[in-house]
Amino acid sequence: MPDAGVPLEDGRTAADVEVALRAARTFSAITAESMAQAGDSVTLPQLRVLTLASGAGALNNRQVAAALGVHISNAxxxxxxxxxxxxxxxxxxxxxxxxxQLTITEAGTRLLDAVTGHRRTVLLQVLDRMTDAQRSAVTDALAAFTAAAEDVLQAPHDHLP
Incomplete structure (x- = not known):
């Protein structure tokens, strides 16, 4: 790993990337814990499909494959x-x-609601441990991060390893 203070590009440092990686691990841990609390054994890709189906109304396998970045047979x-x-x-x-057409069932909606509800509870507990100024800064930073991430995730990934 590069030295945390070493500039990468455009003023970013390895420390910036490490902070983002730690946040990603934290969000992943919260999601994993939420999935375990729900009591059903679904994988993260399956949870993503349920999330897609909950917002789309109806999906087909081709849309699922594109959203997950997998071959249609895997989807x-x-x-x-x-x-x-x-x-x-x-x-x-x-x-x-x-x-x-694939649509989420009532059982799927209940599972998704349970997972989301648990994540919401944990995130509220985390935010409650922060000052108003810290919460505001995190909210602003995460909004900007999410917007940038959506742009990256929608772009072709031919350049990624």
Whole structure:
């Protein structure tokens, strides 16, 4: 690892990256704990599919593959598992029986709500340990970080290892 104070590009330092990595690990730990608290064994990719389905109304395997950055066969297997355990439902798309529509079930919504609720509770506990000024700074920084991350995640990833 480079020295934390060594400039990288545009004034960034290795310490900046390390802080972001620590935050990412913290968010991942909160998500993992939330998934465990929900009591069902779903993987993070499966949780992402449920999240997508909760906002999209109906998805197909191609959309899931694109959102997860995986081959359509992998997306299909992930969705098949969610259908098998009753968290997603599958039906033929109206007008094109070659396509399927995937929608979140009530059980899937309850699971997603439980995971999200636990994350919300933990994040509130964390924010409660901060001063008003710290909370404001974190909120502003995370809003900017999220916007930048969305731009990066929507861009082609041919340049990433």
């Amino acid at each position: 299909s297997r992930i969705c098949d598992r969610l259908v098998q355990v009753g968290l997603l439902s599958r039906r033929d798309a109206p007008g094109d029986r070659r396509q399927v």
